[in-house]
Amino acid sequence: MKGVICEQPDKLAMIDMAEPDFVQGEAIVRIRRVGICGTDMHAYRGRQPFLSYPRVLGHELSGVIERIGDNDAGLREGDPVAIIPYMHCGSCIACRKGKTNCCMELKVLGVHTDGGMRERISVPVTHLIKTEGMTLDQAAVLEPLAIGAHAVRRSGLRRGDTVLVIGGGPIGLGVMALAKAAGAQVIAMDINEERLAFSRSWAKVDHLINALQQPQERLAEITDGDFPTVVFDATGNAKSMTDSFQLVAHGGTLVYVGLVKSDIAFHDPEFHKREMTLLGSRNATPEDFVQVIRAIEAGYIDVDRYITHRASFEELISCFDSWLLPESKVIKAMVEL
Structure with missing residues (x-):
């Protein structure tokens, strides 16, 4: 499969990547949208304090489940989903208090570990939110709005x-x-x-x-x-x-x-x-994602106007530098796969 990797500051490259292995308790998700955020831009410029290179960026993600096993969430192959990109340990003091957003061993997709600028990714079922009734764009911006x-x-x-x-x-x-x-x-x-x-x-x-x-x-x-x-x-x-x-x-x-x-x-x-x-205030918890879904459903958030720039996956690298320029007037750029 294809993926885009930030090899070092100011250098993105399209590469061939291995397909993710299917692991029980996880799902293979076909990525359909990747939102570009300040974290990605800071990482590209070498100013993200928690990131090392090379790194596959991307943590504002939506897609469709391609493979999944039995699960308590009732998710099935073909379901549209948003991804909660904060991988927490579940056992530290923050996790025990429900503050998984600031886990002591937190690994955020696209920052501490490789993210979603690729065709498919394996994600724990616990980090998927079914987004039936929402557009792929709406599902992809749940994460920044949840912050x-x-x-x-x-x-x-x-x-x-x-x-x-x-x-x-x-x-x-x-x-x-x-x-x-x-x-x-x-x-x-x-x-x-x-x-x-x-x-x-x-x-x-x-x-x-x-x-x-x-x-x-x-x-x-x-x-x-x-x-x-x-x-x-x-x-x-x-x-x-x-x-x-x-x-x-x-x-x-x-x-x-x-x-x-x-x-x-x-x-x-x-x-x-x-x-x-x-x-x-760091990241978000699942209940914050739910709050954003309710706000979108209630009409408080217009996702169509929030997204100001678009590119295909193949166009991403050629567009990225221009999105950094103030004159481009980017609010939210969205990559379509």
Whole structure:
């Protein structure tokens, strides 16, 4: 079968790969869609802190089961599925507490182990979600949107809260849409006016702030000086993540959704006087995937507009560099097999 491998930073190659072995308890899935995300782009550029080379990228995946044995989930050959790409050990302290998303031995497809940029992959049955009634595109974007659902759930926000989402990329947009679905008043912040406009039209946010134009003053104006009770930083930018401490209400919560290969420092008196809660939000759990399915079914998320660029599997390598360019205006690129 064919696969695309990142041999080293800035180098992708189409190669012949061995077919996956069928293992009891797993399923052979024919990959039909691969979403391209920031993790893939950072890996391609050599900036993904958990990845080594060579690596088959790709963890936003949907497909069809080609082979499966008896299983308690009732899955059968021919079923359309989305893949939960977080392979957890099941026995560490995080797994024992149900936090499989931050397992001590976590191996994410396309990061710690080879992913889904190939024609077929073997996946544990426990990591498949049947997506009957959904399109292949919808099933493939469950994973990035589930990251937003997990961040929203982890934040503890309540209906009526005023929240700020910094970063209008695909993860930040998911946070915005799911925070709106949870009943929050949402403020979007970015440095890109087109991303802000998309946040308004797609995620139905209530207010927009350009991060380069006195954001603190604008936030104070919108919130009558209270500032947002929950702030999500989905930028993966060290300066933004540091500056975000200044944007949280006293008694509020700051959630880091983005990941940066850097240290983050903050001024403790500023942190302490606000009695802030600082949270990291990593990946997602199966219940977050279910939450996204419900949000799509309820009409809160328009997947057709979320996906802005497409390529066939054969075109992937030639398109990849262009998708990295700001002028390409990519929100979500989708590869079709």
